[in-house]
C-alpha cells in the first residue's frame with residue numbers, strides 16, 4: 001500500500017465513535033487507468049454500509065484497497081484506526097470475494113477446521129476452534145450440510161461457506177463483495193437478516209457491495225458509486241429525500257443526471 005509507511009508510529013487505538021473507514025483524496029490506478037478518483041468518505045462503525053453502483057464502477061477495487069490487497073493506492077485510507085494494509089488489521093477484517101474461496105474436496109466442516117487452525121493454531125486452542133467452527137456453520141445455516149463436500153454444494157451454499165470462513169475470527173469489519181449475487185429471494189432475505197444480526201449482536205461493521213439497487217433499502221447507509229467516483233453518501237432515507245425520489249434507484253438516476261449537468265455546465269464556462 002502506498003499510504004502505509006512502516007516507519008510511521010501507530011496511532012493510538014481509536015475511540016469507538018471513530019469511523020471504521022476514513023478515505024480522503026483516495027485514488028487508485030489499475031493498469032494505465034485511474035479507476036478510483038479522489039474519493040472522500042467515511043464508513044461508520046457497527047452499521048451496514050452498502051456500496052452500490054453499476055458493474056465496473058470500482059466497487060471491488062475499493063474493497064481491495066480497504067482490505068489492503070490493492071496496489072497503486074494513493075491518498076489517505078485509514079481502517080479501524082490504522083493505515084489500510086497494516087499488519088495488525090489482518091485478524092480484524094473478514095473479506096469475502098466474489099469467487100467463493102473454499103476447497104471442493106473437503107467437507108464444509110473440514111474447510112472451516114482448516115481455516116480455524118490457521119487463525120488459532122495449537123492443541124490448546126482445539127476446543128475453542130471446534131466451538132467457533134460449529135457456530136460459524138450455524139450462523140450461515142449450513143449445519144445440515146456440515147459433512148457434505150463443498151464441491152457438491154450449490155453456488156449459493158458455497159458462498160455461505162466462504163462467509164462462514166470470514167466469520168470465524170469474529171472480525172470487527174466484514175467486507176463482502178456481492179454476497180447475494182445469483183441467490184434466490186428467500187436466501188437473499190435470510191442472508192440480509194444474518195448481516196443485520198451480525199451488526200446488532202456483535203457491533204461489527206459491514207461493507208457490502210451490490211449492483212442490485214433494491215438491496216440498498218436494507219442498508220443503514222449507502223455509498224453510491226459511478227465511474228470511479230462517489231456520487232453520494234448517506235442513509236437511504238436522506239438520499240431519497242434530497243433527490244425527491246421514491247426509491248434509491250430513482251435517487252441514483254437523479255444524481256447521475258445532476259452530475260452530468262454539472263459537468264456540462266463546467267465545460268461551457270471554460
Ligand SMILES: Nc1ncnc2c1ncn2[C@@H]1O[C@H](COP(=O)(O)OP(=O)(O)OP(=O)(O)O)[C@@H](O)[C@H]1O
Nearest residue numbers: 030031035053054055056057058059060061062211
Ligand atoms: N486487473 C485489472 N487491470 C486493469 N484494470 C482493471 C483490472 N481489474 C479491473 N479493472 C478495471 O477497473 C475498473 C473497476 O473494476 P472493479 O472490478 O473494481 O469494478 P466493480 O464495480 O467491482 O465491477 P463488478 O460489479 O462488475 O464486479 C473497471 O473499469 C475494470 O475494467
